[in-house]
Amino acid sequence: MADMLFSVPGIINGRFIGFLLDIAMAALVYYYIKTRKMVHIRRVPGLDAIEEAVGRSAEMGKPVICSFGIGGFTYWTLAGLSILSHVARLSAKTGSRLIVPTGGGDQALIVRPVAEEIVKTAYTMEGAEDQYNPDDLPFYSGQQYAYIGGYVGVMQRIRPGSVIMTGSHASEAMNIAETSNAVGAITITSGSYIGNVAALACASDYILIGEEAPAAGAYLSEDPSQRASIRVQDLFKWLAIAIVVLGIAARSLGNDFLLRLLST
């Protein structure tokens, strides 16, 4: 690591700028939500396609499959649950049967009751409590590949109209995406780790990359203040790009100021 420009008492060396950036980002999100600022946000085709996919399933009279991953309460799982909530509401609204395969890891046992609550709440909010069936949230296994056996099996048997796979899926993501494609379902996936993204991008009809999946809750919300918070993501991505370009230019000219600043 390069030499720091300065040190700040009470703050661990090398973490000051990171701390400031985190605070700035949190403050901006707060600002955008509280001021209900109307901003332009770019379209995310993968998220726009969710409504189309559920609608298509309803038209065809086929079920929708939506999974939130095999991990515990990680950031990806939470993002997946946020999407599940939206899919459940759409399914309840359109009268589509929603199947949520659960399991895949010991930690998934903990997430399952929350997922059940989310789906139940969504059906209740749409006034379709009678359509909610807890048996449509099957627990396949605590083992990754036993879970995927169940998941692929149910896709082959019921031939869903759409498969929305979010959350932290590992190597089994390809089994799901390809089987979904083989049964003719609209496939929407989110790549939770870099090793998966390229393969999933080829296998899926739509893919949510990077920050698009966690933005789903706000993006799909009808509340403009929520949607505005997504703007912060775009702003900080531009900041990151600017730092990268400036850093390359500065280092090429033999200047290490930016490097030292970021090491502070």
Add this chain to the structure above:
Amino acid sequence: MAEILKNRQLQIIVMLLSFLFVFLPYFLNVPQLNTASTKLITITSIVTAFTVALAVLAQFRRGINIINRRSRGWYFKAYMLMTLVLMLGFSLISRETGPYHWVMFAVVNPLSSVNYGILAFYMASTAARAFRARNTKALLLLLSGFIVLIYQAPLTGAYFTGFEPIALYLGSTFGLAAGRMFLISVTVGAIVFGVRVIMGNEPSVLGLSKEE
């Protein structure tokens, strides 16, 4: 009591405090915060262990309910519950030898390996669909995919050594740059998502509706 614990404000306050106890010690040099953070992480591990036990219990109740109702495929549930009890019992005796070890290493692991091996066919069928030069982007994908494939495959990699520097260049420049941009965007997304959760603007992840 259950109503108090289900209270949305209370859940968000607990979440906010837990977040601060883990977030701040990463940046601030305050030994007391570090101690509190370590203790919180220990408490979380213990609570998680209890939650797994509760989740297994919930599975049991659900499974028995399905068996009693004789719902479709109830015998699979009965089989699952039976194996669950058996494996739990076997694991208490020994995990290194005996039936538990046998089931894991002679049944579960080989079957998992088969499922993992099937991925090769899935990858091949995906590649067959994706690697079609329908436009410029697809042509670039096809070319770079072909070069990397030739380099990675043992036989062609050994005979066509000229592909090696191009494949390594593609990986260490475009591949690495895209990977880092992915990490940056995931990090930015995680922070913004986290702030929304802490502010109570993502109630769905707690299993709550917006109106609660």
